[in-house]
Amino acid sequence: MSGHKIATAEASPNIALIKYWGKRDDKLFLPLNGSLSVTLDAPIKTRTTVLFSEQLKKDEFWLNGRRQTEEESADVVRVLNLLRSDESRSRALVVSFNSFPSSAGLASSASGIAALTLGGAHALNLKLDPQALSIIARQGSGSACRSIMGGFVEWTKGAHQDGRDSYAVQIEPHTFWPEIRILIAIVTSQKKEVSSRVGQTRTVKTSSLFLQRLKEVDKHLSAVKELIARKDTENLFLEVMRESNNLHAVMMDSWPPFFYLNDVSRNIIRAVMEFNSGSIKAAYTFDAGPNAFIITTDDCANELKNQISRISGVEEVLESKVGEGPKILQDDSSHLIDVNAMIPVSLSPKQAM
C-alpha cells in the first residue's frame, strides 16, 4: 500500500422514505429538511478503486468503462480535494463500476460517491469516523452521505452554516428488520426530464406548496422513525407513499413544472393500491424518475413482484434486502490484480499513470 496508495470500496444506493429535496446551501449541499433512507443490499452496489499517484498530472475518473469528462468528474474531484491534505497533492485515478443497470434509476451518485469517499480515505490512510466520512460524501452528492451507513439511516439537516452537523446516522442496522424487501421496478422512459439538482432549485424558488411541505416534513420524519422502531408496517408504508406523493406534487407545482411519473409509474401505484386493498402491505416511492421502489416484507415480495412484472412498460423488477453498508475490499495481491484488470485496456500506461 505504501508505494502507490490504493484501495477499493463498495457501497450501495439508498432509497429515501423521507426525501431530500431542496438545499439551504448549494455549495455545501446543506438540505432544507432531514431525510431518512434504507440502504440497499450488496448485490446492488458500486465498486470503486481509488489510486493516488505522483505520476498522475490530473484526476481521472472512469465510470462503467468510460472515461468521464471534466464536467462529469466534478463531484468526484470535489470529494478528492476534501480527502487530500495540503501536503499530499497526488492526483487520483478513480475507476468505478455499478453492478446495476443505469436504467434502474438508482442514485449511482450516492453509492459511487460513498464508495469513493470510503476508498479514498482508506487509500490515504485517513482515520475518519463515519460522521466525518458522511460529511465529505455529502459534499460530493447530498444523498451520498446516507450511503456511508447500512440499515436505516437518517440525515440530520443540521443548523450550522458550515455543515458540521449535517450528516447521516444509522438509526437501525440491517439486522434489525431482516424481513424488509425493496423491489425496484424498471420502467421504460423516452422523456428526459430535468436533473434532480436543477429540479430542486426550481422547486425551492418557485413552488409555494413547497413551503407547506417544509413545515411538515420533519414531523413525518419523526413519525417514520417511530414506526420503524415499532416495526409498524401498515402505518410506515402509508407514510412512505404519502411522502412520495407530496414530493411529486411540489415538483408539479414548480415553474416550469416537471413530471417524473409517467403512465407506467401510475399503473404501478394503482397496482400497489390494489394489493393494499385489504390492509397496507407495501409502499411505493419514487425519486427523480419513473422507476418505482416498492417497500414490502418477505411474505409479500414474490406475489407483488409477479403482479408488478406483468404491468405493461415494466422492463424488469430487481429485489433487495436491507443492506449492511459499505465495505473496504481486502487489499491482498489477488485483489490488486483485479483492480488492475478494471483499468480499461485501451488506456495506455502513460495515460493510466
Add this chain to the structure above:
Amino acid sequence: MSGHKIATAEASPNIALIKYWGKRDDKLFLPLNGSLSVTLDAPIKTRTTVLFSEQLKKDEFWLNGRRQTEEESADVVRVLNLLRSDESRSRALVVSFNSFPSSAGLASSASGIAALTLGGAHALNLKLDPQALSIIARQGSGSACRSIMGGFVEWTKGAHQDGRDSYAVQIEPHTFWPEIRILIAIVTSQKKEVSSRVGQTRTVKTSSLFLQRLKEVDKHLSAVKELIARKDTENLFLEVMRESNNLHAVMMDSWPPFFYLNDVSRNIIRAVMEFNSGSIKAAYTFDAGPNAFIITTDDCANELKNQISRISGVEEVLESKVGEGPKILQDDSSHLIDVNAMIPVSLSPKQAM
C-alpha cells in the same frame, strides 16, 4: 304557454382559469375559494327543454336520448325543487342534448344545469335576476352557476352560511376580448378516475398542501381579474398554467391519490411550453380529466391547433371563442313542434305524460 308550461334554453360549458375545488358546504355547494371562468361559444352547448305538467307523476330526465336513472337525475330534481313554488307541484319532463362529445371532458353538468335553471324558470314564468338564477344553478352543480353568464365570469365564494352571497357575476362580456380562442384537445383515456365530487372531498379531508393552496388562491383570482382587464396575455396565461399545476398537485397529495393527467396530457403541456419558448402566447389548463383546454389568441390558434393535433393520443381538437352566455329559444309554434320531436319515440304517451 299557459296550458303546458314549457321552455327551451341553451347554455355552454365554462372553462375555469381559477378552479373551484373544495366545498365548505356539501349540500349548498358553497366553495372554499372564489373561481373564475370563461364561458364557451354557442356551438358548444347543451339544449334543454323543460315541460311542467300535472299529468306527470314524477320528474323525468332524458339526456342525449337516454332516460336517466333516479340517481343520475338527482341534480336535476334538486334544481326543479328550487324552481317550483309551493303551490305549483307539477312534475317536469326535462329533455337535454349536448352538442359536444361526452369525451370532450367538458362540464356538461355546468351547461346542462344552467340551461335547466334558465329554461325551468322561464317555463314557470318566474322573474329571476341572473344572481338568483346563479344561486339556484349552483345548488344543482357548483360550477353551473358560472354558466348562467357569458364572457368572463367570477364566482364569489361568499361568506353567508345560507349561500345567498355565493353566485356568479360577469366581469367582462364576450365582446370585451373577441381575439381569445379556447382549444379543447380530446385525449384518449382508458382509466376511469374518481369523480370530481369524490376527489374534492378527498382533497379537503387529506391534503395538507391544499391548505397552502387555499391561502393563496384568492390572491391569484384577483391577479387574473386584473390581467384580463389589462388584456395582459403573457402574465394571464402564466397564471392560468400555474393554477392548473397547483390544482393537480394537491390532487396528487390527496389520499388515496388521484391523477387526471396522463402521458398525452403531459405531452400537450410540453408542446404548449415549447410553443411558449420565445414568449408566453398560450396557456394549458386541465379539469378532472386528461383533456387539455388551451387558451390563446386568434393569431396563434391555427398554428397551435396543428401542433396539438399531431400529438399521439390526441383524438380531436375543438375550437371555441368566448361565448355570449345562455339564451331562451323563442317559444313559437315551430319551436314547440321541435320540442315534441325531442321526446324519444320509444316513449309511450302514458310514460311521456
